[in-house]
Amino acid sequence: MFAVYASEPNADDPLASLAVGDRPEPDVPDGWVTVNVKAASLNMHDIWTLRGVGIKPDQFPMILGCDGAGVLDDGTEVVLHSVIGDPEWRGEETLDPKRTLLTEKYQGTFADKVVVPKRNAIGKPAEMSFAEGAIMGTAWLTAYRMLFVKSGLRPGQTMLVQGASGGVSTALVQLGRAAGMRVWVTGRSEAKRDLAKQLGAHETFESGARLPERVDAVFETVGKATWSHSMKSLKPGGIIVVSGSTSGPDPSADLQRLFFLQLRVVGSTMGTRDELASLLEFVRLAGIRPQIGTELPLSEAKEGFRTMLEGDTAGKTVFTL
Template identity: 80%
Template sequence: MFAVYAAEPKPDDPLAALTVGERPDPEPRDGWVTVTVKAASLNMHDLWTLRGVGIKAERFPMILGCDGAGVLDDGTEVVLHSVIGDPDWSGDETLDPKRTLLTELHQGTFADKVIVPRRNALPKPAELSFAEGACMGTAWLTAYRMLFVKSGLRPGQTMLVQGASGGVSTALIQLGRAAGYRVWVTGRSAEKRAVAADLGAHQTFESGARLPERVDAVFETVGKATWSHSMKALKPGGIIVVSGSTSGPDANADLQRLFFLQLRVVGSTMGTRDELADLLRFCASANLRPKIGTEVPMDQAPAGFQAMADGETAGKIVFTR
């Protein structure tokens, strides 16, 4: 079958490991279902896989793609949940020490077909297209958990999103606006800030700019480049919710500010199957649609990978079949 995959790890030149070609069809397994992929979205995780981060060398070649939407053999339209846990685990699967994502142990969604545990294929709302559904499982689920499970924000409070145009950031903007928060956003360029404004941000600012007032919560996916600003932006007792560090993890902790102002820092990783089901219902009922910046046929995937590597994103990058 057709697939986009990492042939081998290339830590210093990840795009050199990207291959478009043929891979064996997935073999059926008890309790798993086969999904014919209609659309799949690109995540930063896929670039890390090309570098060999979070995956053992013996697992290559690895079909890329954490997220997707498609059709079961019986015609049911589904959205995929990419967190695959231990069948014996109970509770929040993001805390399962044996959990993996698609592309870490099991082959991913950038292919004609993918197999997943039956519970990982959720009914796709009719209101969402396949391309829109393919954005839900990582970026939008991550944003949903950060905002509604981890932050403790109340409608009317002010949230700051660091970074204006990536998949998680655009999801945070749209979800926050729909939920009644005052949404502020920083962005490196006027173009990226314009994307945020179009999605519903109440105000946008240059990266690192002094804000009109301190905020109740900051949503961090950038890390080193924005951490100091995030700490200074918070009201006493405020919270930073962190789900990534794309600019590097070695941030200045600013511990004096942390304890003196009683700030809180909370980590957040992906989300649960039940949270994804809630997110899908929320998007359908609130008429929310993910911001898709680029949609191209899957055989043109290298162009999408290059755009992500260059930071040239304005929403999600989606590949279609």
Template identity: 80%
Template sequence: MFAVYASAPSPEDPLATLTVGERPEPEVPDGFVAVSVRAASLNMHDLWTLRGVGIKAEQFPMTLGCDGAGVLADGTEVVLHSVIGDPAWSGDETLDPKRTLLTEKHQGTFADTVVVPARNVLPKPTSLTFAEAACMGTAWLTAYRMLFVKSGLRPGQTMLVQGASGGVSTALVELGRAAGMRVWVTGRTEEKRALAAELGAHQTFESGARLPERVDAVFETVGKATWQHSMRVLKPGGAIVVSGSTSGPDPSADLQRLFFLQLQVIGSTMGTREELGDLLRFCDLAGIRPRIGAELPMTDARAGFERMLAGDTAGKIVFTR
């Protein structure tokens, strides 16, 4: 079958082993289902897989793609949940120490067919296209959990999104606006700030800019480059919700500010199957649609990877079959 895969780990040059070609047809174990992929979105996790982060060398070649949408053998249209837990685990699967994501143990979605546990497919709302639904399982689910499960924000409060144009950031803007938050966003360029405003941000600012007032919560996916700013713009008792560190994982903790102002630093990873179901219903009911910055045929996957590696994103990059 056709697939986009990493043939081997390549820490220094992640695109060196990116391969577009043929892979064997997958077997379908008991309790699993085969999904004919219609669309799949690109995530930073795919670049980490190419670098060999979070995956052993003997697991290559590995088909890339953490999330997607497609069709079951009976014609049911589905969205994929990317977090695969241990069958013996009960409760929040993101806390399962044996959990994995697609492309860490199981082959991913950038292929004609992906095989996943039966519980990892959910019905696709008819209001979402396959390309839109393919954005939900990783970036949008991460944003949903950050905002509605972890932050403690209420409608009318002020949130700051650090970084304006990535998949999680654009999802936070749209979800926050739909939920009645006052949404502020920082961005490195005028173009990225304009995108955030178009998606519903009430105000946008240059990275590191002084804000008109302090905010109730900051949403962090950038890390080292924005951390000091995030700490300084919070109200006493406010929260930073962190789901990534694309600029580096070693920010200054600023512990005096942390304890004196009783700030909260909250980690957030992906989301549960139940939360994905809630997200899909919310998008359906509220008429929210993910911003797709580029939609490419899967055969042109390298162009999408090059755009992500260069930071040239304006929403999600989606591959279609």
């Protein structure tokens, strides 16, 4: 079958390991289903896989792609939940120490077909296109959990999203606006800030700019480049919800500010199957149309990867089959 895959780990030049071509048809274990992929979206996790982060060398070659939407053999249209846990685990899915994502142990969605546990294929709302469904399982699920599970925000409170144009950031803007939050966003360029306003942000600011007032919550996916600004932007008792560190994972802790103002820092990773189902229903009820920055045929995947590496994004990159 046709697929886009990582041929080997390459920490210094990840695109050199990006391959396009034929891969074997997948086996289907008991309790798993085959999804005929219609669309799949690109995530930073795919760049890390090419670099060899979070995956063992003997797992290569690995078909890339955490997210996807497609059709089961019986015609059911589905969105994929990419977190695959230990069948024996009975706790909260994201805390399962044996959990894995597609592309870490199991082959991913950048292919004609992908095989997943039956429970990981969730019915797609009829109003949602396959391209829109393909961006729900990682970026949008991450944003949903950050906002509705971790932050404790109430409608009418003010949230700051650091970084205006990434997949999680654009999802946070749209979800926050739909939920009745006052949404503020920072961005490095006027074009990125304009995009945030188009998606529903009430105010936008240059990166690092002094805000008119402090906020109730900051949503962090950037890390080192924005951490100091995030800490200084919080009201006493406020919260930073962190789901990534694209600029580096080594921020100054600023412990004096943390304890004196009783700030809270909370980590958030992906989300559960039930949270994904709730997200799909919320998007349907709210009438939100997710922001897709670039849509390319899977055969042109290298262009999408290049754009992500250069930071030239305006929403999610989706590959169609």
